[in-house]
Amino acid sequence: MIAAVAMPLRLTAAIAFRDTRKYSTGMRNLLTLAILLLSTANAAAWNALGHKVIADIAWQQLNEQSRAEIVRTLRRHPRFDDDFAKQMPSDVDENRWIFQQAAVWPDIARGKAGFDMPTWHYVNIAIGRERGFNFVSKPVGKAEEWNIIQAIAYCRKVIASDATPSQKALAYSWLFHLVGDLHQPMHSTALFSERFPDGDRGGNSIPLVQGDNLHSLWDNLLGRQHRANDLKREIAELKARPELWKVEPGDAGLWLQESHKLAKEFAYCPEILEATRQPGELAKIRLPASYLKASGEHARYRVVAAGLRLGMLLGGSAEPVEAEAEPVREFDFAAAAKPTPRPMSLTPSTPATSSLAHWLNTNGNVRHNSGCRWYHNTKSGRACSASEGKACGQCGG
Template sequence: MKPLVALLLAVVLPCSTAFAWSRPGHMVSAAIAYEELSARERRIVDKIVALAEKHPDRGAFEVAIGRAKGEERSRRIFLELARWPDDTRGSIHDHPTWHYWSRPLVDSASPPPKLPDDVPQGSAAEAFALNLSVASDPRASAGERAVALSWIFHLVGDMHQPLHSVSWVSKRFPEGDRGGSLQFVLDPVDKEPVSLHWFWDDSVSRDGEPEFATRRAAELMRRLPRTQFKELQPFRETAEFSAWAQESHQLASTMAYGPDLRASDAASKAPELPKRYLDRSVQVAEQRLTLAGYRLTEVLRWALRAEPGSRER
């Protein structure tokens, strides 16, 4: 129980104000996993749905499910599992530090007078390991496993968003910009200022309707099939989560905070992003979110591998 106590205490520590993919983005990654598992291992879908029925925060799921039945009902449960950790923010279920794994990225052209003593790093990796342990334990209660599955769905998505792995440290941001939350750009859609982090959150999907998430997932799977991702492997161990974080950190360094970025520390002065940056950011975000969906499939297969009726690997 000691690791759990430590993680619960972590919520009182300073943390990033950022989300990860917006709720619609998380729904898309869950829709990818749903389609894959439905086609390959329906048993796992049925098991996850059965556990989700015992989720202690039933209200959120009832709203998400609506009047859907059958296949659509199961799909909507998957989508809500992925977005629930955002839906529950501010409640007794909330764990703010679980959403990110942030490491400093120092601006070599304009470093701070001294490196900060502490940049809030988050506890996403520890949270993933803890929740994977609970979700894969048939001795745990169905409610505990349902909550743990929600976090697994969500954290796999979180860790593929480049700005959830970094805090930009510079003369302007000597304590870090909290994953782009303190820098502002002009939203290319509505021309309003948004944080750099929120721009990335919204870059794949802004429509929270389940039908759109399903269509968007199918489109991404057609354009970005599994075979395009050489780094995609069967899930084996929790340490892989940190490797995904390192991938995101590298992309943040070379692209998200790359030479094409134009941003301001004042929302009122938020500049337009260059077309090159806009095009590349959408490309990277789509690749990362699609890969997150495929990796989520592998994690869920691993977590439920020892369930009755399963085949061991």
């Protein structure tokens, strides 16, 4: 029915990957976050809590019929008995839990022969040095070498095809997971330099004081626990922030572009770039408290966006998965590969020319410039452009 479906449907009992990227969000307060990050080890792109939050946001957009149909298919997953049924707590909404577990499954499948697809979790857009790209957005060639954009396109085609329920269950699990991964900035980008001629593996090679490395820090911003109560509390806190829920649907190309922009202009901050330029062994980098606070806000926005967009793909409040899915938007890799200027600073000396050089107080939707006393100093907020929000009455925004 769809040519691409025939290709790697040995993925039938074989769709999985050991994640090299991860995603997550949240922080009760800065001290709690700092303690949490000190104990983080390598996790998986947004970690389990992040992926379950994303899946649950999508679940809440679907009607009962859509939920039932998807869960009925997920029950035909080739690893359902071991990775779903045997892991299920006794005191949960069974169908909802299965839906959430599907989003985590590609990380559970790490190292399992025939299921592990490491490259599906990310694509490395270079920053730091000009670099050529052999990037293909459509699923062609060997499935084991696909990037995240190719894998998402493939999963959508399988779901919309006459593939078997087992094949579709694998495709659903991967789609849930990869939409989440694509919204984690460290799954879109790698730093190339003299120190990292082959790239820094999406931040995995950059050690931090506050956590294991840059990648795992971003994976675990929501927290490490993923019990039912933690999940409910996180969802409730996100729902109490209406400004988080204004999301442009877009497509995988747009989502990738957003993540790369966030990585390039925020995640790889001056402290990181300066430390990696120094000779000798790379010591653990201490990030400023303002970075941790702002990264938590960015992560919340990305997790909510991922959940809403996944729901739309599944037929929620926007476009459903269709038999002939829209072609994936081509990303401008030539532009992305240009040498990267010093990214946005987190101090009041931030150049006003940075596209995310302002601070948005998300409670009042008020924009502050780098000279304002409220810059990075509001209860809730995030980095923003000069066109977002209302200008501060004191600094002029």
